[in-house]
Amino acid sequence: MIAFQNVSKIYNGNVDGNGHSSALMEVTFQIQPKEFVSLVGRSGAGKSTILNLLTGELKPSKGRVIFGAYEVNKLSYQELPHLRRHIGVIFQDFRLLPNRNSYENIAFALEACGYNQADIDELVPQALEMVGLKDKAYNFPHELSGGEKQRVAIARAMIHRPEVIMADEPTGNLDPFNKWEIIKLLGKINELGTTVILATHDKEIVNNLGRRVITLDSGRIVLDEEKGKFVLV
Amino acid sequence: MFTIIYRIIKYGFQQFSRNSLLSAATVAVMVMALIVLLGINIFSFLTDNTLAVLKDKIDISVYFKTNAPEDEVLRVKRSLEGLPEVKQVEYISRDQALELFKANHKNDEDITQAIIELGENPLSASLNIKAFNPGQFATISTYLSNNSLAPIVEKISFYENKTVIDLLAKVIDTVQKAGTILAALLTLIAGLVVFNTIRLAIYSSREEIGIMRLVGASNLFVRGPYIVAGILYGIVAGLLSVLLTLPAVIFISPYVKIFIPEVNLQAHFFSNIHILILTQIGFGMILGVVSSYWAMRRYLKV
Ligand SMILES: Nc1ncnc2c1ncn2[C@@H]1O[C@H](COP(=O)(O)OP(=O)(O)OP(=O)(O)O)[C@@H](O)[C@H]1O
Ligand SMILES: [Mg+2]
Numbered sequence: 001m002i003a004f005q006n007v008s009k010i011y012n013g014n015v016d017g018n019g020h021s022s023a024l025m026e027v028t029f030q031i032q033p034k035e036f037v038s039l040v041g042r043s044g045a046g047k048s049t050i051l052n053l054l055t056g057e058l059k060p061s062k063g064r065v066i067f068g069a070y071e072v073n074k075l076s077y078q079e080l081p082h083l084r085r086h087i088g089v090i091f092q093d094f095r096l097l098p099n100r101n102s103y104e105n106i107a108f109a110l111e112a113c114g115y116n117q118a119d120i121d122e123l124v125p126q127a128l129e130m131v132g133l134k135d136k137a138y139n140f141p142h143e144l145s146g147g148e149k150q151r152v153a154i155a156r157a158m159i160h161r162p163e164v165i166m167a168d169e170p171t172g173n174l175d176p177f178n179k180w181e182i183i184k185l186l187g188k189i190n191e192l193g194t195t196v197i198l199a200t201h202d203k204e205i206v207n208n209l210g211r212r213v214i215t216l217d218s219g220r221i222v223l224d225e226e227k228g229k230f231v232l233v
Numbered sequence: 234m235f236t237i238i239y240r241i242i243k244y245g246f247q248q249f250s251r252n253s254l255l256s257a258a259t260v261a262v263m264v265m266a267l268i269v270l271l272g273i274n275i276f277s278f279l280t281d282n283t284l285a286v287l288k289d290k291i292d293i294s295v296y297f298k299t300n301a302p303e304d305e306v307l308r309v310k311r312s313l314e315g316l317p318e319v320k321q322v323e324y325i326s327r328d329q330a331l332e333l334f335k336a337n338h339k340n341d342e343d344i345t346q347a348i349i350e351l352g353e354n355p356l357s358a359s360l361n362i363k364a365f366n367p368g369q370f371a372t373i374s375t376y377l378s379n380n381s382l383a384p385i386v387e388k389i390s391f392y393e394n395k396t397v398i399d400l401l402a403k404v405i406d407t408v409q410k411a412g413t414i415l416a417a418l419l420t421l422i423a424g425l426v427v428f429n430t431i432r433l434a435i436y437s438s439r440e441e442i443g444i445m446r447l448v449g450a451s452n453l454f455v456r457g458p459y460i461v462a463g464i465l466y467g468i469v470a471g472l473l474s475v476l477l478t479l480p481a482v483i484f485i486s487p488y489v490k491i492f493i494p495e496v497n498l499q500a501h502f503f504s505n506i507h508i509l510i511l512t513q514i515g516f517g518m519i520l521g522v523v524s525s526y527w528a529m530r531r532y533l534k535v
Binding site: 081 | 251
């Protein structure tokens with residue numbers, strides 16, 4: 001279970017005196033296992049901030065961020081890797097390791113978790129198969145299209161069966177066809193029992209999903225609906 | 234644990250080979266720094282040896298009056314040997330002095346003839362004294378000018394050479410002090426240049442480091458390969474620095490020999506080459522590892 005309890009995030013030097021100083025203000029919500037949640041809101045609303053608080057990349061200025069047994073805001077740099085092995089992350093800019101090919105990028109997530117070589121040799125081809133990139137296993141990121149890179153990133157995010165997959169605008173750089181491929185993959189991963197948290201601007205995607213939607217505006221939650229729609233506030 | 238070490242080493246080699254341009258640049262800078270270090274090493278070998286040779290050439294000679302009894306002279310020799318500053322005292326008797334003189338002038342008819350005509354030995358017995366340190370000659374000469382010796386001493390050559398000896402003592406001292414400071418400074422600069430190069434290399438990898446951390450890699454697993462790459466830079470640069478210095482040593486060695494025949498740079502270099510290679514590699518590895526480790530710190534804090 002994921003829980004944000006009265007979480008505020010004020011970036012250093014972000015105070016403008018109008019009360020709009022913080023990226024997040026008193027945000028409270030919970031996400032149950034196996035949910036598919038979309039985080040929506042205009043640019044700067046605080047979507048990425050929420051996701052980065054969850055991975056421990058950012059520390060909240062106030063409040064508690066709970067992930068299962070972890071109190072994320074209290075973890076040290078040595079403890080963070082343990083938390084992160086329960087989370088798969090996907091970004092708009094893919095963030096693949098440039099000097100490693102698709103196979104190695106995906107394998108890296110397993111190596112980081114300490115899997116042995118035999119398991120890696122078995123799981124990576126399966127994941128490549130699932131994202132439809134069997135024939136691009138030995139291509140380096142610069143030899144892949146945006147859609148292909150994002151599929152490698154998804155394979156890397158799900159290969160170690162994390163409880164949660166977090167995707168921050170995963171379709172932002174993709175054409176409509178690739179966009180829907182990625183959303184379908186996320187749906188499939190969710191069906192297999194993984195919680196998915198998707199931050200997006202994309203009205204079409206949100207309305208099409210028909211799942212829970214948390215709407216943010218200027219760092220506050222303004223709507224939180226099961227089977228929500230994309231509403232611009 | 235074995236698996237993680239294996240993977241760290243594997244990725245270290247990959248880091249080295251797949252970023253070939255970056256690695257080449259880093260190694261090149263490191264080679265230059267290590268050549269500076271080796272240069273300092275060679276320079277200090279040359280100055281140390283030159284100084285040792287020069288020091289050994291400095292001596293005082295005491296010439297005794299021709300009528301001074303031999304046992305008296307030998308007594309002075311023994312007492313000189315008792316002084317802590319004195320390294321060695323050589324006794325040259327009147328007969329030996331004559332032999333030497335004859336040998337030195339055996340091609341000079343006039344002198345040989347003059348000696349024979351003179352009928353008796355005109356040369357004095359002498360003591361040739363070497364000190365451990367050129368600065369100590371002053372003490373020794375004070376001892377020798379002691380009044381009780383005055384009746385038998387003809388002259389002390391130190392007084393003739395005093396200015397030269399004093400100057401040389403000063404020069405030797407200054408060269409050694411300045412050399413040490415200069416060497417320390419150069420080493421520091423070379424080290425900083427290498428550190429900065431590696432820092433830039435790590436800076437260009439900062440995003441990768443962040444990605445690895447986000448995927449759940451431990452600090453050890455992220456940092457390890459960069460440390461291994463640092464070790465590899467050190468090994469390659471250490472070897473190259475010795476290899477590239479080799480021709481220079483072969484080239485300058487004959488010139489060194491012209492100035493100071495006792496110093497054989499090339500032979501010294503080759504007989505110590507394994508130690509040189511090991512120290513160069515050692516320095517390179519320390520530089521590589523410390524720089525990588527240090528430069529990575531801030532990027533791991535995500
Ligand atoms: N490192 C930072 N330093 C200062 N302010 C920041 C920083 N990162 C984000 N912010 C501010 O925090 C607010 C929320 O940013 P956040 O990135 O969470 O928005 P977002 O909803 O993800 O926007 P987008 O849809 O454009 O990605 C913004 O006002 C932004 O300017
Ligand atoms: Mg964002």
